[in-house]
Amino acid sequence: MDVALLSRIQFALTIAFHYLYPPLSIGLGVVLVMMEGLYLKTRLPVYQQMTRFWVRIFALTFALGVATGIVMEFEFGTNWAAYSRFVGDVFGSALAAEGIFAFFLESGFLALLLFGWNKVGPGMHFFSTVMVCLGAHFSAIWIVVANSWMQTPAGFRIAQHSLGPRAEVTDFWAMVFNPSTVERLTHTILGAWQAGAFLVISVSAFYLLKGKFEEFARRSLGVAAALALAASIGSLATGHLSAEGVNRNQPAKLAAMEAHFPASAPADLYVLGWVDEAKQRVYGVAVPGMLSWMLHGDAKAPIAGLLAFAPEDRPPVQLVFQSYHLMIGVGMVLIGIALAGALYAARLRPPPSRWLLRLFVASVLGPQIANQAGWMTAEVGRQPWIVYGLMRTNDGLSRSVPAEAVVFSLVLFTLVYAMLFALFLFLLDSKIKHGPLDEDLTAGPQRA
Amino acid sequence: MTTDLNTIWFLLVGALLAGYAVLDGFDLGVGILHLFVDRDEERRIFINAIGPVWDGNEVWLVTGGGALFAAFPAVYAGVFSGFYPAMILLLVALIFRAVAIEFRSKQPMAWWRRAWDVSFSAASFLGSFLMGVAFGNVIRGIPLDSRGEHLGGFLTLLNPYALLTGLTTVALFAMHGAIYLVLKTEGEVQGKVRGWVNNTIIVFVICYATTTMATLLYLPHMGEAFKTHPWTFTLPVATMLAIANVPREIVHGRDWRAFLSSCAAVFGLMGLVGLGMYPNLVRGTDPRTSLSIYNAASSDGTLKTMLIIAAIGIPLVLAYTISIYWIFRGKVKLDSMSY
Numbered sequence: 001m002d003v004a005l006l007s008r009i010q011f012a013l014t015i016a017f018h019y020l021y022p023p024l025s026i027g028l029g030v031v032l033v034m035m036e037g038l039y040l041k042t043r044l045p046v047y048q049q050m051t052r053f054w055v056r057i058f059a060l061t062f063a064l065g066v067a068t069g070i071v072m073e074f075e076f077g078t079n080w081a082a083y084s085r086f087v088g089d090v091f092g093s094a095l096a097a098e099g100i101f102a103f104f105l106e107s108g109f110l111a112l113l114l115f116g117w118n119k120v121g122p123g124m125h126f127f128s129t130v131m132v133c134l135g136a137h138f139s140a141i142w143i144v145v146a147n148s149w150m151q152t153p154a155g156f157r158i159a160q161h162s163l164g165p166r167a168e169v170t171d172f173w174a175m176v177f178n179p180s181t182v183e184r185l186t187h188t189i190l191g192a193w194q195a196g197a198f199l200v201i202s203v204s205a206f207y208l209l210k211g212k213f214e215e216f217a218r219r220s221l222g223v224a225a226a227l228a229l230a231a232s233i234g235s236l237a238t239g240h241l242s243a244e245g246v247n248r249n250q251p252a253k254l255a256a257m258e259a260h261f262p263a264s265a266p267a268d269l270y271v272l273g274w275v276d277e278a279k280q281r282v283y284g285v286a287v288p289g290m291l292s293w294m295l296h297g298d299a300k301a302p303i304a305g306l307l308a309f310a311p312e313d314r315p316p317v318q319l320v321f322q323s324y325h326l327m328i329g330v331g332m333v334l335i336g337i338a339l340a341g342a343l344y345a346a347r348l349r350p351p352p353s354r355w356l357l358r359l360f361v362a363s364v365l366g367p368q369i370a371n372q373a374g375w376m377t378a379e380v381g382r383q384p385w386i387v388y389g390l391m392r393t394n395d396g397l398s399r400s401v402p403a404e405a406v407v408f409s410l411v412l413f414t415l416v417y418a419m420l421f422a423l424f425l426f427l428l429d430s431k432i433k434h435g436p437l438d439e440d441l442t443a444g445p446q447r448a
Numbered sequence: 449m450t451t452d453l454n455t456i457w458f459l460l461v462g463a464l465l466a467g468y469a470v471l472d473g474f475d476l477g478v479g480i481l482h483l484f485v486d487r488d489e490e491r492r493i494f495i496n497a498i499g500p501v502w503d504g505n506e507v508w509l510v511t512g513g514g515a516l517f518a519a520f521p522a523v524y525a526g527v528f529s530g531f532y533p534a535m536i537l538l539l540v541a542l543i544f545r546a547v548a549i550e551f552r553s554k555q556p557m558a559w560w561r562r563a564w565d566v567s568f569s570a571a572s573f574l575g576s577f578l579m580g581v582a583f584g585n586v587i588r589g590i591p592l593d594s595r596g597e598h599l600g601g602f603l604t605l606l607n608p609y610a611l612l613t614g615l616t617t618v619a620l621f622a623m624h625g626a627i628y629l630v631l632k633t634e635g636e637v638q639g640k641v642r643g644w645v646n647n648t649i650i651v652f653v654i655c656y657a658t659t660t661m662a663t664l665l666y667l668p669h670m671g672e673a674f675k676t677h678p679w680t681f682t683l684p685v686a687t688m689l690a691i692a693n694v695p696r697e698i699v700h701g702r703d704w705r706a707f708l709s710s711c712a713a714v715f716g717l718m719g720l721v722g723l724g725m726y727p728n729l730v731r732g733t734d735p736r737t738s739l740s741i742y743n744a745a746s747s748d749g750t751l752k753t754m755l756i757i758a759a760i761g762i763p764l765v766l767a768y769t770i771s772i773y774w775i776f777r778g779k780v781k782l783d784s785m786s787y
Contacts, residue, residue, distance in 0.1 A: 088521020
């Protein structure tokens with residue numbers, strides 16, 4: 001295998017594994033703010049017990065996010081040195097801003113969130129929870145800014161430099177608010193809220209199924225279902241905005257998402273399908289003209305298809321099509337599940353049946369699948385470009401790193417990450433089986 | 449020395465890396481010394497001594513890396529890709545360090561805890577050693593082409609000078625960690641750790657003296673700044689005095705002052721490297737290929753924007769860091785939320 005393919009596989013592996021955790025931290029961060037806020041408002045001990053239990057789960061996801069995140073920050077330099085030289089002026093700024101504005105805030109207040117129960121008063125503890133949650137969101141902001149710039153570069157010029165041509169920032173705010181930042185950021189954050197909320201729904205439903213910790217589980221489920229419903233509906237809305245943005249800014253990606261081949265023709269919207277890339281056909285169920293109607297309000301409006309682009313400028317179609325439709329399918333199911341959870345929590349429906357509780361338990365996988373598939377759509381859909389229209393992925397590689405070295409690191413990361421994932425599941429499972437602690441009902445945050 | 453934008457960024461990136469060495473240096477040192485105590489409670493005290501702060505300390509490295517990427521992308525790209533296997537091992541070491549701290553006390557089984565204790569210690573040792581090796585190579589000079597790509601292989605990185613700076617870094621962090629532990633422990637554990645301080649200082653001073661001799665003999669370029677600006681010689685003297693002050697403060701039981709002395713020594717050492725290197729960031733075997741603060745820098749516009757970001761961010765960072773250390777001051781007490 002060549003070094004380009006190996007480096008891409010390694011990046012995909014390390015980012016996909018990393019991306020299991022930050023969405024959980026962002027989403028659980030919001031859940032924690034809601035729970036601790038409810039505790040301070042109502043002073044009901046169960047809210048304190050909930051906060052403390054979910055803080056322990058949060059700590060686990062956060063630790064894995066940190067451990068796997070540092071790999072991401074170094075990997076641009078190790079495997080994509082030519083890319084790093086080309087974009088350092090732009091992309092490096094966003095990463096540095098993330099460090100200084102997000103990570104310091106997050107890690108500082110995390111210490112108080114985890115270990116500060118007896119060191120600071122309840123108000124200050126709540127403030128720390130809010131700051132950790134905010135820090136996690138800041139981190140998402142800068143990373144999505146950096147990634148959006150790779151999708152829709154703006155606010156820069158290409159300049160000659162002694163080590164080769166490179167992109168230099170000419171307008172910082174145009175770089176930050178490049179054409180896809182806002183819709184991609186909101187969509188990403190809502191996806192993260194879903195990840196956290198559905199984890200809480202899942203664990204709570206598990207307790208209800210087992211008839212354990214009922215009060216704790218019912219209230220956790222109530223808080224999480226409210227967040228899940230808002231985030232799931234919001235994801236649909238921002239997803240639509242994102243698709244419109246892709247249509248404007250990255251038409252080749254949009255064409256791949258719906259496997260729309262004709263250079264210019266009204267486009268259908270597929271519910272399910274299989275792409276035959278050789279015959280340039282899709283076998284599946286489609287609503288005729290629906291894509292045209294959704295993007296232009298006219299079912300007959302022509303949309304540029306893959307054939308409008310030179311073969312070397314087209315992204316892989318099957319992978320983009322399937323991950324995009326997987327994301328949408330799962331997203332729709334999640335709206336239904338969140339609605340069922342919210343109706344029950346609002347006492348508009350009697351307690352859910354056992355099969356519905358089992359569906360709640362399984363729902364934790366939904367946002368993870370949708371988030372991964374969404375990123376796959378965004379990143380594979382950007383191919384063959386590493387920076388859309390400016391630099392091809394293969395031109396961004398490290399020239400001094402041979403294929404053997406990447407094989408070594410890829411094998412190492414695969415082994416280490418497989419082990420970490422097994423350990424994560426084992427520890428998560430043992431924490432869930434252990435359940436909330438009785439002592440947390442009476443602990444009461446107080447000064448030592 | 450002119451104070452242009454590039455020099456300011458040299459100082460800022462240097463300050464971030466020095467901040468990292470001072471702060472995470474003692475975390476890594478605690479890890480290096482971790483296996484020298486064997487009771488479970490003592491090991492938990494060690495881990496919880498760094499528990500609330502190690503994560504924030506590692507952020508200095510993450511931000512230092514980000515700042516290097518933003519201000520001197522050619523160095524970030526050239527060094528990280530050039531030292532590929534070493535960087536990958538460093539990342540794996542940092543992963544194991546992080547998860548060992550998080551996972552160790554979450555299960556009661558003796559084999560589980562022993563496995564994570566060994567991971568924690570080995571990862572701390574390996575991480576410190578590899579950072580030292582990387583620094584040694586950047587100082588000694590590496591073969592670079594005209595585009596700033598590293599031409600050597602992995603084995604060229606394992607030269608005697610770099611191995612020596614690797615060991616010196618391990619010894620420095622072990623000393624720094626021992627002094628930090630004196631500050632955070634009490635009773636029997638503290639008595640034990642207090643006894644280690646002198647030994648770690650002796651090991652470090654031997655390594656440091658050897659590295660200094662090797663540097664002056666084989667890498668005369670590192671001494672140029674001290675020849676042209678003789679007043680800078682106060683820095684090595686001050687660093688030596690800071691190191692010598694540590695045992696004195698420990699004997700008198702002024703642990704805080706001993707720790708501050710050790711911090712000053714780490715900072716001073718980073719200053720010495722910086723002074724010797726300036727204005728280069730990576731020395732090329734052929735000096736014409738060296739990556740300097742000029743040919744490796746981002747555009748002036750970006751350096752200016754980043755300076756505004758730093759001016760907003762650094763006071764916030766210092767405020768969080770100082771508050772956290774203040775709130776978590778005092779001896780370690782184990783409770784149900786501890787590691």
